[in-house]
Amino acid sequence: ARRTGIPIPELPKACRPTHTREVNAITDAVTEILVREDGERIGGWKLGFVFSPRQVPMICPLFDSRLFASPANVPLSMVPQRRIEPEVSFRMLADLPPRQRPYRAEELAEVVSACPSLEIIDTRFDTRERSIRQMIDNPKTRLEAMADHNTTGAYITAAGQADWHRLDFSSMRVVMRTPSRVIVESIGGHPFTDPFLPYVVLANSMRQRGGLRAGQLLVTGSFTGFFEVPADEAVIAEFEGLGTVQATFVSGR
Secondary structure (H helix, E strand, O other): OOOOOOOEOOOOHHHOOOOHHHHHHHHHHHHHHHHHHHOOOEEEEEEEOOOOOOOOOEEEEEEHHHEEEOOEEEEOOOOOOOEEEEEEEEEEOOOEOOOOOOOOHHHHHOOEEEEEEEEEEOOOEOOOOOOHHHHHHOOOOHHHHHOOHHHEEEEEEOOOEOOHHHOOHHHOEEEEEOOOOEEEEEEOOOOOOOOHHHHHHHHHHHHHOOOEOOOOEEEOOEOOOOEEOOOOOOEEEEEOOOEEEEEEEEOOO
């Protein structure tokens, strides 16, 4: 489906994940093929949770081919569903190599900058009968939806700030708008209050998966959830005290 652009209705019954470990196994298998055969390069990582006991975090790569610098023009041919959400991501400033001893939050905080970001949500599943929101919200299909690289379509990032430690993410005002209207406004709203906390989990999960490299982007969740927006109109997310990021879904490309 990634190669042809033709969505699939669902996974074969025997392949549908019942645990987040199986979600990661499917993601890793698809990633290995895309890297080996299609030349995809990994430019970052995304972490997701189902908030259920004994379910490990879901980890998927972000491919360089789907990472954009703000302000970005993102072709609709890549992400036709036009669903987008504001996030604070973290950019690695140094390598974090594999090691047995867990990384402490204090040392992790020193090797990242915080970046205003927009994530574009997309899926390789057919959404004519059920939306991606319905798949994610339904416990019977949630893991199947997340097996598609955690529903990541593309990612847009503005320049980061290394002195982000002064920010209070719990009271940060976040506004996502177009030139004509406000799409969503929130005070705080991240599911972990502080988007840095999932980064600690991600960094320590990656100790056994090859570590993290300088320059990679780390994605840990949205402040507001995703919204459908029009094509050919700029979407701007403003993060109080951190900065702004902008993306436009461009038709005709």
